[in-house]
Amino acid sequence: MKIVLAQHAGFCFGVKRATTMAFEAVEGAQGTICSLGPIIHSPQLVARLAEKGVQVVEQVEDLPDARVIVRSHGVTATELEALQQRGVAIVDATCPFVKKAQEHAALLGREGYDLVLVGEADHPEVQGIVSYARGGAGQVYIVGSRADAEALPACGRIGLVAQTTQSQTNLREVVEVCLGKCRELRVFNTICDATTVRQDEAARIAREVDLMLVIGGHNSANTNRLASISLALQPRTYHVETAAELRPEWFFGVDSVGITAGASTPRWIIDEVVESVAKLGK
Amino acid sequence: MKIVLAQHAGFCFGVKRATTMAFEAVEGAQGTICSLGPIIHSPQLVARLAEKGVQVVEQVEDLPDARVIVRSHGVTATELEALQQRGVAIVDATCPFVKKAQEHAALLGREGYDLVLVGEADHPEVQGIVSYARGGAGQVYIVGSRADAEALPACGRIGLVAQTTQSQTNLREVVEVCLGKCRELRVFNTICDATTVRQDEAARIAREVDLMLVIGGHNSANTNRLASISLALQPRTYHVETAAELRPEWFFGVDSVGITAGASTPRWIIDEVVESVAKLGK
Numbered sequence: 336m337k338i339v340l341a342q343h344a345g346f347c348f349g350v351k352r353a354t355t356m357a358f359e360a361v362e363g364a365q366g367t368i369c370s371l372g373p374i375i376h377s378p379q380l381v382a383r384l385a386e387k388g389v390q391v392v393e394q395v396e397d398l399p400d401a402r403v404i405v406r407s408h409g410v411t412a413t414e415l416e417a418l419q420q421r422g423v424a425i426v427d428a429t430c431p432f433v434k435k436a437q438e439h440a441a442l443l444g445r446e447g448y449d450l451v452l453v454g455e456a457d458h459p460e461v462q463g464i465v466s467y468a469r470g471g472a473g474q475v476y477i478v479g480s481r482a483d484a485e486a487l488p489a490c491g492r493i494g495l496v497a498q499t500t501q502s503q504t505n506l507r508e509v510v511e512v513c514l515g516k517c518r519e520l521r522v523f524n525t526i527c528d529a530t531t532v533r534q535d536e537a538a539r540i541a542r543e544v545d546l547m548l549v550i551g552g553h554n555s556a557n558t559n560r561l562a563s564i565s566l567a568l569q570p571r572t573y574h575v576e577t578a579a580e581l582r583p584e585w586f587f588g589v590d591s592v593g594i595t596a597g598a599s600t601p602r603w604i605i606d607e608v609v610e611s612v613a614k615l616g617k
Numbered sequence: 618m619k620i621v622l623a624q625h626a627g628f629c630f631g632v633k634r635a636t637t638m639a640f641e642a643v644e645g646a647q648g649t650i651c652s653l654g655p656i657i658h659s660p661q662l663v664a665r666l667a668e669k670g671v672q673v674v675e676q677v678e679d680l681p682d683a684r685v686i687v688r689s690h691g692v693t694a695t696e697l698e699a700l701q702q703r704g705v706a707i708v709d710a711t712c713p714f715v716k717k718a719q720e721h722a723a724l725l726g727r728e729g730y731d732l733v734l735v736g737e738a739d740h741p742e743v744q745g746i747v748s749y750a751r752g753g754a755g756q757v758y759i760v761g762s763r764a765d766a767e768a769l770p771a772c773g774r775i776g777l778v779a780q781t782t783q784s785q786t787n788l789r790e791v792v793e794v795c796l797g798k799c800r801e802l803r804v805f806n807t808i809c810d811a812t813t814v815r816q817d818e819a820a821r822i823a824r825e826v827d828l829m830l831v832i833g834g835h836n837s838a839n840t841n842r843l844a845s846i847s848l849a850l851q852p853r854t855y856h857v858e859t860a861a862e863l864r865p866e867w868f869f870g871v872d873s874v875g876i877t878a879g880a881s882t883p884r885w886i887i888d889e890v891v892e893s894v895a896k897l898g899k
Contacts, residue, residue: 503797506796507793507796507797510792510793510796511789511792511793514788514789514792514804514806515785515789517806518805518806519803519804519805519806520792520802520803520804520806521801521802521803521804522796522801522802522803522804523800523801524796524799524800524801524802
């Protein structure tokens with residue numbers, strides 16, 4: 336059985352940076368260290384960090400008096416303020432591309448645009464980004480799809496920002512709809528290059544193989560999106576978090592398997608999956 | 618023979634305004650009065666104004682020492698400056714929507730965007746609008762179509778403005794392409810509502826009738842666009858400037874005729890065409 340492993344699979348720049356910062360912080364730590372929410376959407380990596388002593392806390396008010404790591408997805412403006420008021424030492428592992436999106440949202444809010452964020456309403460990255468536009472004169476809307484965009488009211492000026500892991504196609508469709516809703520449309524294309532590169536490569540491989548595996552946290556937005564892009568092109572697409580989820584019957588009569596992984600999937604998990612698939616194919 | 622006359626045919630707000638200003642100016646004129654270029658793209662109306670004493674001059678340097686009417690399409694920043702330096706009295710009949718597009722172009726130029734103007738490169742309105750962005754840090758590009766947009770280089774920040782008589786479809790396509798060429802795309806949708814309303818109605822009527830007539834100057838951008846929108850839906854579409862161009866053989870076996878007219882087509886010309894068609898259909 337042929338295995339086609341995506342060249343661009345696993346950790347992106349922002350995740351690599353956040354992970355390194357977290358390990359460095361915990362290794363040099365004096366006393367407790369906490370991460371506000373899981374640092375990245377990989378339960379396996381979060382478990383490794385927990386073994387080293389990084390405790391995940393969901394809300395600022397639950398933090399002990401400890402150093403705190405801000406996860407790669409960032410936090411809301413209110414949470415950041417609360418952290419600063421608590422006076423705790425902050426290790427800010429927010430992905431620089433997410434930070435850029437937050438800054439664009441803040442600018443659009445200040446300049447009175449209605450903000451349209453293209454992304455998933457309940458994702459922490461999205462909640463973080465839109466929080467920076469609140470308090471401006473404009474409204475804030477989160478749209479996940481063309482259908483959501485079509486339900487928007489007519490606006491004067493729309494400022495548009497995307498969750499960094501969105502697909503360019505989805506962004507394009509929302510832009511098209513918004514263009515018909517306003518006189519001025521200002522779009523910051525904040526989709527990260529790593530996202531686009533991974534998505535394009537996943538689509539190319541999905542077309543070529545008999546079966547596609549997408550590895551990554553089930554809570555990972557970018558992995559879910561990779562899986563849905565692949566599924567549209569290759570009905571035999573499976574999203575697994577680890578090698579333990581692989582099932583031998585998937586591979587009966589399969590000659591070629593494509594493998595890709597989300598931006599928050601550690602290398603060791605990818606390697607384990609590749610090894611397991613190779614064994615199953617023998 | 619049934620005649621379906623578009624409700625939104627003929628003079629738009631800007632043309633009506635410019636025409637009224639021109640007639641008022643010439644009626645109250647002391648001495649010579651000139652129009653820099655034809656005031657609107659209707660040779661018949663320009664001829665009527667000429668009878669009253671409005672002389673069309675193409676270049677500032679050819680102007681006698683006279684009052685000058687700036688046409689509905691506006692002039693370039695350089696021409697306006699030259700007029701001001703000449704010290705002649707100016708009657709500015711620039712359409713307020715065109716003026717708005719000029720202001721947006723100026724803003725985008727000042728703020729360092731590369732300007733993309735969606736329109737016809739040799740149209741005076743377009744030459745006027747882009748002139749206000751020149752001198753900024755960014756480049757200036759005029760694109761007529763999706764294909765033109767695809768040939769653009771990658772840019773950092775694109776500011777986009779449209780000729781007021783463009784179709785929304787063409788704008789949408791150029792926006793889609795530009796979105797893939799830059800990190801920030803700021804679109805001022807400067808297509809005039811009157812244009813959209815006329816185009817939508819022309820498309821609706823073109824689908825319903827056996828033959829479509831589009832009346833307006835052969836040099837009129839918005840009339841040409843109405844004709845091309847109609848032609849795509851109704852192969853029997855004819856663009857005529859006056860009733861004199863109608864040919865009886867067009868109407869053999871035709872049960873219904875749709876009629877629309879560009880934004881610079883005077884009412885009396887529309888009425889003449891309707892009357893002639895009614896006679897031919899008897």
